[in-house]
Amino acid sequence: MNGPTATVDLRTFRIRLRSQHAALETSAGRELSSADAPEPWYLALLGFAEHFRTSSPPKIRLCVHCLQAVFQFKPPARVEARTHLQLGSVLYRHTKNSELAQTHLEKAVRSQAISQFEDVKFEAASILSEFYCQQTLVDSAKPVLRKAIQISQQTPYWHCRLLFQLAQLHALEKDLVSACDLLGVGAEYARVMGSEYTRALFLLSQGMLLLVERKLGEVHPLLTLCGTIVESWQGHPIQKESLRVFFLVLQVTHYLDAGQVKCVKPCLKQLQQCIQTISTIQDDEILPANPAALFHWLPKEHMCVLVYLVTVMHSMQAGYLEKAQKYTDKALMQLEKLKMLDSSPILSTFQVMLLEHIIMCRLVTGHKATALQEISQVCQLCQQSPRLFTSHAAQLHTLLGLYCISVNCMDNAEAQFTAALQMTTHQELWTFIVTNLASVYIREGNRHQEVRKQLLLPSFKHLQINIYVEFFSSAWFKHFGFF
Template sequence: MAASTKAPEPWYLALLGFAEHFRTSSPPKIRLCVQCLQAVLKFKPPPRVEAGTHLQMGSVLYRHTKNSELAQTHLEKAWFISQQVSFLYISQFEDVKFEASSILSEFYCQQNLVDSAKPVKAIQISQQIPYWHCRLLFQLAQLHALEKDLVSACDLLGVGAEYARVMGSEYTRALFLLSKGMLLLMEQKLSEVHPLLTLCGNIVENWQGNPIQKESLRVFFLVLQVTHYLDAGQVKSVKPCLKQLQQCIQTISTLHDDEILPTNPAALFHWLPKEQMCVLVYLVTVMHSMQAGYLEKAQKYTDKALMQLEKLKMLDSNPILSTFQGILLEHIIMCRLVTGHKAAALQEISQVCQLCQQSPRLFTNHAAQLHTLLIGLHGLSCISVNCMDNAEAQFTAALQLTTHQELWMFIVTNLASVYIWEGNRHQEVYSLLERINPDHNFPISSHCLRAAVFYISGLLSFFQGRYNEAKFLRETLKMSNAEDLNRLTACSLVLLGHIFVVLGNHKESNNMVVPAVQLASKIPDMSVQLWSSALHKDLNRACGNTMDAHEAAQMHFSQQLLQDHIAACSLPEHNLISWTDGLPPVQFQPQNGPVTSLASLL
């Protein structure tokens, strides 16, 4: 045991100090840092120093270079040595052993070697060391979640919550339970979610500790509540929770970090840094604004969040930042499509493609959304220029790439609308509507999607001339009004107005069209504005009213949408409509000109 108490050699401290100096320089001097650590190994140090040095080298190479093979070699040596000799130097080797296991697990996961990444052995031997046992349980649960084995992940999080309770850390217990609640929400196991969130709410409110930790738990809890409401399409009902969340993040931003660490080793965790929590609150606010149809508000918060993300990504390479960025871009793309800015949307789709090129795992999670956005971008133009094969290929690709029920339902609903607008695909529409019939075994509980399916049924009735079957649209209008689903309300009003025009009931039509025009302008939804203003013009003409100003406005909408459509089609990225398989292309061929690099367009 003498070796374990011997003071470090001066040469070791000097080399270690130089290595840390080079690592923390601005910019970091990684080559010099690695050379200092390599010099330590040339002195043939004792096992505790050798293992620690291999861990440091592996970590530096993994975090700061692309030399994955050498990083793996050093991390595996650190893990091997620390296991072989840890019984001699227990106190010295705890951190080296388990940190090597943790980083090695993360490394394997990045290499898509998920089975190798599971730190099962380290978990088994860490039960007497609360910090590492909890950390490794979190990590293994995350790996199961990445494999879509949410049952195993939830079981592990339950084990972690009970372990934290036994260790006397209600804070870490809450983190485990909230993480489990997040996975249960993903699985739509609502009967298990509600009692769990109630328990979490009580723990969070009753726990007295570090103010930032308490507020971060509250943010986690409120984010789950808000996303639960949004998944259910309950845009109006979520407002009180969303307001609490926004107030909570404002409180956190005024608090100073407390450098006093918890005395309980099981409590040495935090959920997210404050800066990342701010981005997340922006993100859920964008999601709410998008569902409610407040598109200008959604764009404003997206811009703020993306600016914050750019600053964070210059300092941190955490994959969660790219995930946030991908989701934000998807929402801003939807905003662009609704407000009639296809060219801008196409540029932003190219940004998502670039993100996916950098992270295959990100592509796996966002591929279906990308194909769906391309249909949103090109769907109507596909119909107008007789390119339905492209549209169907995109939808087929999207459906094959998703197992998420809500996204599947969203894709099928959009495919049905494209078939309806095409006008000669009635059998296919009936087949799709049978699969998403809201009156029979509707597979999900989303209020918003259920209302959308009723709208599609009403749209089909309109195109088939069954005008008296307006009950579907009445139901859509009732549901969308109940939860402030403004875009769906506007679409339902204008379609009902169209039906009443055909039936000759001009007064009732006017009652529908006027609020539709006002609401579409408020959103602003350019397509519905064009539709409602054209219908309003025809209605006034039939009633003998003059509408010169309104006709001019309608012409403005038409020209603006046409010019934007032409601009989008002239971009090289327009060829993405033909992409249906594998990773998105990194560059596109313009119709008239040389090959343009994706990077040059950003």
């Protein structure tokens, strides 16, 4: 999916925003405007390059040769800059020649000195920063985006898109305060530009970050405002329903985080109704008159999987294990079909999250062999994506630890939980891991000092869960004769 992304780990829930305006997307086959009076040789080379790029299988080497040939004609500055962008984009997305891709993208970014050339200079900045992030050069990506944001205020689409992208970058670095600030700037800019739709997207993304930060006091009024905007906004039905899905997903997550499982059911019913409504709407191209509104949250197929996912989360918390297995199976089948046609990283994220939930379900219901097979699937998915491995390594070790407990391998369980503790700073996950590690110590016997050490950690006091300490230190320990 093209366009900006505002990606945040809401238990690895990822928000993505994409442009649906084809005129703003760079491809090897796009012509220059009539004012540039393209020469026949340029159009011919461009046509050949596009033919080779879209061949089955793509002939990327020949596509690159055609684009490189443009420079032999000493083209005007605009043609040269656009060709650098096209070459950089093709090399970045289709080859491993990262050095050459970087060279062309950096040259394209220098086109910012050319007036009235917004689509090239801002897209070049967007792709170059994406490239830097892939190469773990985040500190190089930030100034590129900041400069582009500064000079794009007269171009609403690109200004919003670049704000989303920089917010995503900060969120990936766990700098959620900076990300929230940028989304707030975007919401105000969208309001000034008269796009309540894009304002809602910024505010909902901000609400998601506040949920991640567990600033529940700030989440409630923000979601109330978002609900008002979503219900009052009149626009394309798909955009309207997608906003409603985004809002309801955050509502469900908010209730589940607060332990208010019973409050979730009405939201889930509304989510299912939204998905049914969206599935009946034709996929007409959406081209709003306001350039600040040229975004869409998720494809409807992805939204369907997401609704399955939050339903599974609710079922697990409510203890409806059969229902959780039923919806997990449906979601995984849908994901397999989608992944045959769509390589979007969010699909793998959804798959990992679904598997993590169903693995816990299998362990509770005693299906240990199946759980181990599904843990292996999670390992394979994480190996294919460094980002997934980084964000799910602690969960993976925790699941292995739970499996080891289920088969009475306490030494291995201890090793897995210890490894998980070293890989997470997430307070709730830390609590869950330490509590299970304490249970391992109890089962092994004569390790009450280590149990007390774990349960009296400062992080536990910070979490205000002294009830765990009281429970383990008194009733349970005394029952087993540890004190």
